Amino acid sequence: MIQKRQNRPRATEKMWLEAAHALLLEAGVEGVKIMPLAQRLGLTRTGFYHHFRDREALLDAIxxxxxxxxxxxxxxxxxxxxxxxxxxxxxxxxxxxxxxxxxxxxxxxxxxxxxxxxxxxxxxxxxxxxxxxxxxxxxxxxxxxxxxxxxxxxxxxxxxxxxxxxxxxxxxxxxxxxxxxxxxxxxxxxxxxxxxxxxxxxxxx
CATH class of the missing domain: 1.10.357 (Tetracycline Repressor; domain 2)
Structure with a gap:
């Protein structure tokens, strides 16, 4: 029997922004990078670009x-x-x-x-x-x-x-x-x- 892969909730812009907020508080602006954010959320970095043009757009949102x-x-x-x-x-x-x-x-x-x-x-x-x-x-x-x-x-x-x-x-x-x-x-x-x-x-x- 083939097990169905458990569906993971789709990441939202708010989720990326919350994770970026947390990284800013922990590590300063230099720590707010796309790959660490993706790892924190358990996502691929390509998902980031569905919500933000680039890192600068994310920082501006913060x-x-x-x-x-x-x-x-x-x-x-x-x-x-x-x-x-x-x-x-x-x-x-x-x-x-x-x-x-x-x-x-x-x-x-x-x-x-x-x-x-x-x-x-x-x-x-x-x-x-x-x-x-x-x-x-x-x-x-x-x-x-x-x-x-x-x-x-x-x-x-x-x-x-x-x-x-x-x-x-x-x-x-x-x-x-x-x-x-x-x-x-x-x-x-x-x-x-x-x-x-x-x-x-x-x-x-």
Missing amino acids: IARWEDKNTGNLVARCNAYAETICEAALNLQDCWINPDLFDASLDFAIRNWARTDPALAERLDRADARRKAAISGMFQRFGYPEEEAELRTLAILYTQVGYIAMEVREDPEERIAKIPAYVEIFTGRTPTAGEVQRFMNRNGY
Whole structure:
């Protein structure tokens, strides 16, 4: 009796992109190559070309994913409805708590990659400018003068970049417990118990 070969699920563009994402985090951009990706997925390299023109197209897709997820979600959280600056700042803090909104490891990898890629460095500068404008706009929406809004924006961004660059490993419950104090430092206002509780609830605490 001839045994039927077990059908293997057909690889999708998303599968190749997820594997490339993982390799970027593990080995940097130099490690993102077609053959290692194919081996990781248990596929032939020819299958790659059904989804991407070449390696450069794959790398561009990784960058687009980073821009859409990290910068896009950060801007969206800054623009989310809030009645007070503390509530707005807590909306933004969701990005640092929820990895579905902001991928800190990917941000770190992109920043390292940009050190050797001038074109990516320009895209990174544009992304950082969008982030700064969104956070500053959030403060100005609640009446902060432009100069003060900019300084508070830098305090938020530099704190988070520091967390990422130093690869801080902090117990999630310990970090989230500090969030109200961070918000008070960043805004100069004390969040209410209700604002803090809503933040905790939507983040599963």
